[in-house]
Amino acid sequence: MILPLPPSMETSILELVIFTGFLYWLCPSFMNSLLERIARMVDIVTSRMFESFNRFSPSKTGQTDSITSYGKTKRFSREQRCKKAISREADIKTRESQLLEIKEKTPNLHLTRPKSFLRLACRNCTFTSHESLVNKTTERMALQNMFIRHYPYDGIIGRYFSDIYYNWKAKEFDYILANDSLLDDESVKNSVELMTREQIEDTKKEGDEEFYEKLKKLNSERAKRLLYTMKSALSDYVLRCSNWFFHKMFPLFLNSVLVHPGQISMIQEASKSGLPLIFLPLHRSHLDYLLLTYILFNHGIKPPLVAAGDNLKLPFFGQVLKGLGAFYIKRRIDPIEGRKDHIYKAILQTYIKHSLKSGHNIEFFIEGGRTRTGKPLMPKYGIFSVIVDSLLDGTIEDALLVPVSMNYDKLVDGNFTREQLGEPKKMESVWSTIKSLWMSINGDFGMVKVDFNQPCSLREMIKAFKPDVENIPIEVRTHRSTCSVSSIYGTDVVANTNKSVIENISRHVVYDASQSTSVMATDAVAFLLLTRYRNGVSIEELATALDTLRQDLDFSQKELSFQGKSVDVINYAVDMLGPSLVQKEKVESQEIIKPRIELPNSIELSYYSNILVPHFALDSVIALAINSLDRSSGFIQADHLMEAATELCNILQYEFIFCKPCQTLDNTIQCYLDDLIYRKNLFIMEDESAMQSRSRRMARQFDDDDDDENIPYISPKYQLNNDPKVLEYLEFYRVIILPLLECYAVSAQTIISLTDETILETDLIKDILDNLQMQLLNNSVLYSESVSTDTVRNALKLFVTWGILECHNEGKLRLYYFRELEDKKEIAKDMHNLINKYRPKAM
Template sequence: LTNSVVVASSRTLWLSLVFFVDFSVMFGNMLESVVGFNILIAILLAVVKFDAFDTIYGSFQLVLVLQATYFILILRGVNKMVDVVTNRVFDTYNRFSPLNNNQNESLATLSSLKRFARDQKFKKALTREADIKAREAQLFDIKEHAPEVHTTKKRPFMGLCCQNCTLTSRESLVSKTTESLALRNILNYQLPQHSNGFLHRTFSHLYQVYELKKFDYPQVADLVWKDERLKRAIEKTTIQQFQDSEISDDEFYSQLLKGNQRRARKLLYDMRSTLSDFLLRFTSWVLYKLLSCFLTSVVVHPGQVEMLKKAGNSNLPVIFLPLHRSHLDYILISFILLNNNIRSPLVAAGDNLRIPFFGSLLRGLGAFFIRRRMDPAMGRKDYIYKAVLHTYMNNCLRAGHNMEFFLEGGRTRTGKPCMPKYGILSVILDTFMDGTIEDALLVPISVNYEKLVDGNFIREQLGKPKEMETFGSAIKGIWSVLNSNYGMMRIDFNQPFSLRELVKTFNMSGKMTPNGVKKTLKSNPSTTSLYGTDIVSEELKTLVESISKHIIYDCAQSTCIMSTNALAFLLLTKHREGASIEELVNTLDNLRKELEYAGRDIGFSGDSLDVINYAVVRQFDDVRQDGDRFDNLFVV
């Protein structure tokens, strides 16, 4: 109520004052001019003569009302002037009147806001002047002193083929755009922009496997059975058995021949792959759900995948040659190839994996099972089995299948690449030499883990025999893996190179190893493999050996160094007696500089202290404590 009275009183007083001043000014202006003075005298004489004082008084009141209406409704400046006077009255009232707790403090709000706006405008003006001066000074410094240019470190593009042995292949399938692509985690699938609906987002993995390119995977078992090489091997074995026996009867010979034919057919159907496009798609969908349970990421370079796509369009068989670290190797390689619309390969697997259910599953995913030893007994040669394997691989390559096998034979137990086995590669080379295939593209593959899924093989390194795989051990191992965390996995696909070009280079260089250096690595090839038998001619053995070692070297050079690898290397070489965390940080910094200078890629980034803490937590689960930083760690 007090506020309303003050407002009404102030506005009334101000309007009266305005009317009085305005009338006085108008009256003064009339007196200043002669015409106005004469008009005023005439009006006064008329009033006296006609006695019109009442009329003049009424007219005066009418003029006052019209003036008030004019100022209130027409002159906009009056409202502003009234606001100014009101603010001054409010300020005076607030300054001298006591404030109660419940009293409205909005009386001085308008004036305070205006003063605040005026102060802000003044500050902006000062800031603008300061910015102009700072900009001028900065421009002067730029002209006088060249600024430092900070360039980001470029990640090396790993896996380029040898420029001495395969120069033509090195210049193909790769470009600057391919090399500049960033690494990608294949577990993070992103939908295409044109498929961003609700159902696509909800069933993204199902949509991914449904949209995959469909390939035809022909079965070659019938072609193998009709091959002349296999028939000659069966006949040769039958004649040898007949000569070793004491019975010389045609009926007995026929029985031996039929028995060897049945054995050859059984060996073929136990070995063959039943690669299925539907099973590949279904397994891919399952892996999308399961891999994230025990792996944080599966990292691949998109540029390397683009090279494989171009190689797949060349209508030549592609031979994938990965290092063997874990049983997960061939599963994830097929998974990556399938989800990038590249034909899945047939994978050579040991017959120890032919266990109930899992053997059939692997067979449907492309595995064909081979023996570790070609000959069942020393001193005796199994011509039938070797002919079945050789003929089966030969017909698979002729039918357009890609192939994958491990040159090392089995999994490495130490983390270092093993000496190569030459048997299966000799079959590939023999198939090329006899003209069955025009050429083949070889793709070395390096695989590395922050923590091995199969364990550290401590039991076998202590000299104990290997435990054979069974259905129960497989179930137990899968359950253990799904309830663990193995960190990051990195797969590097090397640049595909021509087998024809490599053979030509080695033949011209006199069967020397790459870079013109004579072979220094010694190995004893197995006499029970395809390489150590009469199936492979002596002329090819040295060539097969050179190519195998070249591929193993390429795989080792392109292998990415993980944080756990770097930490284990430092503890086994420079700090065998233990080290504090500060010493480890310094040596890791030096190691990273050496790797960068050597052009090697590393699978970690960030501060060395954080890298060591992460590697310790990842590798040693028994000392892991969530949220702890091992700042006072002393590694022994």
């Protein structure tokens, strides 16, 4: 029977609870420490009470009990010896049976590899970097939530004002900022002279010294204004105040910001080297650079200078970003009076080199802008070319490249559906910034996972791609090129001989960052719904598919940022995505999950799905290549399959980086094909003649005798496994990149009618998008996410690369037209047929 408490005691307990809650809200660190001390005291008192009770409690048995216990002890020891003898015999029999089983049974090819959370540098390109900075003891440590802090402070200030005290005691760095002395740099002076001479030539006043000096003064003043507008105002005071503000604001709309201690440890060790760190994040949100600065500052790593687009140079917000390290650059360097803007380029190059020489870390987004599709973008080479040139001309001894990837449960910036449907981007403004901040604070965006790759030496990477780079004379490095005047890349800074090195390293960085991007619950669920269950699925069946997907991702070392039962993961992801993207329905007492696959909802849902598309891109390429080949004989020629897969990779060269630049595409495709054969049983084992041919080829690699040189090569044959489960896998893989191929095919079909005219890029993209939407209504196009402005732009780039279209810039306008070809319509049709042959056919 439980007696009720007196009313006075109930009131006292209620008052105590309210007062305790108020204290916890006012000073959480003090209350946490107080509760820990109370818990410790309770444990000590409890343990001592039990010790006293055991010590003074009377024995229930007498001497006979002790004798009995002694007998039991002896009997127990005999039994133990017998058990040990029996267990030894059992062990011997078990080992013999296991050896027999190993000999008789075929080896299990479904091996699981130990998973590493440390994103190590490429062993092929940077072997020395790969073997350094790695602490195996931190490799498997638990993830750290940046919102949870442990304050080791004592005293009243440390207890009651812990967050303020934390920021005050944070590590302080010296920030050497640029000043007017940069204007005395030789390259800036030369650019002013060159600009002045070109202006004199245009005005045809070559002998007028007074006019020359006036123009030169105006150009010098412009150089000074450009430097003042561009340069960062990185301040320790602004960093500390902002860090306190971020720590209070981020938890309002984010559940957690997760980092791995082992990755942070590598960055901390790298920062002690004295070399500048070049942070190269993939760009998903405006929150990216704030989060990166927040993480580095709280781990005692010097925050970097951040290259930011001049569209963020807003009143108040722009100044705050400058104090956090932002330096503003133009997204497009427009020519002045039809000529290159030599002064702006010289100021930008000099400022970056000065910052590196002064010991600053640098951060810039190698993709240029935020991805609108969820897939990584192809790299831009402008700023990176300046950093490479800084190493080649001796400005810096070396630099450490740090690829970074961030992923969000739900994108804080909203969605990009308007832009993907062809509408122009809305420029940032003070009002739009305030509005987006308010909406963010009142929303729930789940968690953010930030992954740092192992820092790798830039000098080592350059040597890997161009071993003789140090022997290039300065005269060659400063050779002019004929690239676009709107980019730093390809101008006076970059030599033609070094372009391939810059491009290869940039692509390697994007590939590494893409591979290390963690998969969120929303990504996995959206991927399965769009590729396998577009018409809806029960939650139990979806959970089974998610289990299989998790196993595949674990095997390939892809990190998952979610744990627990798949049903719980699905419910969390569906709630996070919201009813505008995924709906829950009750059908005959069964819960059905159904994606919204109509426009524009499908475009937003595909953003999350596309996080996983690059991971399965080559699997999808192989499945589509199989589907395009003739299988009437029941076999597929291996060389035909390789040719089709390579051709498909060529078509999608602006969508994916299929392999590292230090690897060959053929070998990578073969590795993926072998994986599908052995893990998914894609093919039945090849016939005997093909096995003999493969044996001869392998033997010739180890045999110095050339007698077998005239033996004809026999291409291996693959027999497709017609098991329903295998065919289901092929169908699943095939669907992954089909929306892209549909967009490319319709783009090729649309430009056939443009063989005799020149058209603006905006009008051409609009015509293609309209054609896509019309064919979507007619069911000629199957996937609504095929309607994508970014994919259309990539298709047009491909047609220019293939030499079918020409692209010409007139100011800020871009024009497309056909090249001077003999039969334009026929060539356009051939291009359309080449792409269209990989579109759906019966499996």
